[in-house]
Amino acid sequence: MASGYAHAQWWTAAPADYEDCAERVEKSSLANEPKAIALSNCESQFAGRRKRGGGYSYYDFMQNRSFDIAGPNPTAAEQKAIDEQYAAYLDSHRRSIILAAFAKKQSEAQQPANLDTDFREASAPPADVKPVVLPRARPKQRVAKGPDCATEPLACGWAKLSSGLKDIKDALFSTGPPRPNAPDSDLAHVSR
Structure with missing residues (x-):
């Protein structure tokens, strides 16, 4: 069974x-x-x-x-034809990527020049309008502000110390005319 x-x-x-x-x-x-x-x-x-x-x-x-x-x-022949089509597909895909990158680079290179000419054309006044000359604003002069001694006492001390050192250096190594508040004898002694 x-x-x-x-x-x-x-x-x-x-x-x-x-x-x-x-x-x-x-x-x-x-x-x-x-x-x-x-x-x-x-x-x-x-x-x-x-x-x-x-x-x-x-x-x-x-x-x-x-x-x-x-x-x-x-079949083997059909597979070979499919593979050849794939190689052609890859080649055309690669070319399209290269062309797209090239076109993008060209448009980026031309874009600033186009913007510049477009701006000039857009900002050009009509022929019958006379330009108005406006006065120029004068730049504000900035006054050097020293450190705030109330909030930064150490910085204030350093500023005074460096100012004093500069005065001493100028007095010792200055080649210009003597300062009015310095005695002549001291400068004659230092300049030798």
Whole structure:
């Protein structure tokens, strides 16, 4: 009775294409996870998909386009033609990227010149309008403000000390005329 359990698979042929394989998996009594694995096997076994009017189509996701093929899988010649089309696709894609970068660079180079001429044209007064000359505002003179001794006593002390050192340096190493408040004898002694 062992022969009753054996399936006679000699008359069952292998699936002809992806759709046939997927149909067999759906009709089988497999659980969900094994069905998903079996469908994945169908996808890896058959690259082409059946077309409605007959024949097969191969979708190349790298080029985002489909190719007509004779059977459920591309032949060596069909695969070579697909690869050549992919090389041409990459070449045209590379060229379009280079041209876009070149056009962007040219527009950036021309843009400041265009803005400059557009500004001059837009700001040019009409021929019948006389320009009005406005007086120039004089720049305000800034007075150097010393440190605030109430909030920064150390800075104030340093300012006084550096001012005193400058006076001493000027008195000792000055080559100009003597200062009016310094005695002449002291300067004569220092200048020697």
